[in-house]
Amino acid sequence: MKRTVVVQLNPNPEQSAILTQTLGEYTDCYNTVCIEGFTTLCKNGVELHKRTYYSLREKYPELPAQLVCSARVKATESIKSALTWAKKYEKSYPKRVEKAQKYGKPIPTYKPVQSPHSACCSIRYDNRSYWVKFEKQTASLATVSGRMELNFIIPKHAIKYIDGKIASADLCYRHGKFTLHIVVELPSPQIASIPNVIGIDLGLNHPAVTSNHQFMGQRQWKEQERRIFRIRRKLQAKGTKSARRHLRKLSGKLLRQRKDHDHVISKRIVQNAKPGSTIVLENLTHIRDTSKIEGKQNKRRFHSWSFTQLFDFIEYKAEARGIQVVKVDPRHTSQTCSKCGYQARNNRRTQSLFLCRHCGYSLNADLNASINIREKYVSSRA
Helix, strand or coil: CEEEEEEEECCCHHHHHHHHHHHHHHHHHHHHHHHHHHHCCCCCHHHHHHHHHHHHHHHCCCCCHHHHHHHHHHHHHHHHHHHHHHHHHHHHHHHHHHHHHHCCCCCCCCCCCCCCCCCCCCEEECCCCEEEECCCCEEEEEECCEEEEEEEECCHHHHHHCCCEEEEEEEEEECCEEEEEEEEECCCCCCCCCCCEEEEEECCCCCEEECCCCEECCHHHHHHHHHHHHHHHHHHHHCCHHHHHHHHHHHHHHHHHHHHHHHHHHHHHHHCCCCCCEEEEECCCCHHHHCCCCCHHHHHHHHCCCHHHHHHHHHHHHHHCCCEEEEECCCCCCCECCCCCCECHHHECCCCEEECCCCCCEEEHHHHHHHHHHHHHHHHHC
């Protein structure tokens, strides 16, 4: 398994200037490759290397060759993602126009996907362009002025990872500070599997409900998001320069809150599961394309739902405890009775109440879905 150790570098003013220049030239290489690949619809790394490598080496002779190649690799990944999204957008836009005309709504504005661009691209290092010595708390990075050794302090929570195998690293510059994100490879714990299976239903009212009758999430989290949304609406109505600046800060605050909430929920889920057990979740890929949500507030919450981030947090935390995480098809898990197996759309009377039309069994709708998710996995393994 892999873990990331984030350390803050302590460069002097001269070293800071060199690192800033290196980041600037690396970013320009990244943006140049992105423009070339996006405008010509080329996402082949070898072809982009032939088109851009020698001109970039001539333009930035001091930038190490490994970093030029690294910028091209990062740009290729961004181009593939942008072209995939552009193809999807082109395909879905006529349907959105048709739907708007059908219901008498304004035609959505066509916004073509732009080429990937970065104002300050983080530098990706490999074993040829950097090294780290945790025992001496020193790192050596390739820069425009050759190799540079920098000191750092290991955070207390990351000390347990320093014995792992050091892989790649990313140099980032945020809010006036240089940080090095070091990827460390650790052996996965070998724990014998046990027949304990936990089904989890992810949702908006209750972020996570387990088949063990545990409801994750807190009420104040919803109120925090509502309060931030109300403030954002007022600031957007003003439209002043200071309002836009405040909006950017609020956006970052909301993202940090959601990330913290997902960390809290995933930690509780994994800690309540025994090592060697199995956690089963719904496969919610493309749910935003297939679900029909009514009401402005519900649509806003639905499209800002960070279910992928929560799944990733559960997965990497579970890996450290030897817990398996799997996905199942979510179809009909909310409409099927977990007691008699009868399926009907009107079994779910309200958002929170499930009442079986056949046997009269009643319980919380999310809890019923989590039990069905668990049983779906168990029956598939039988």
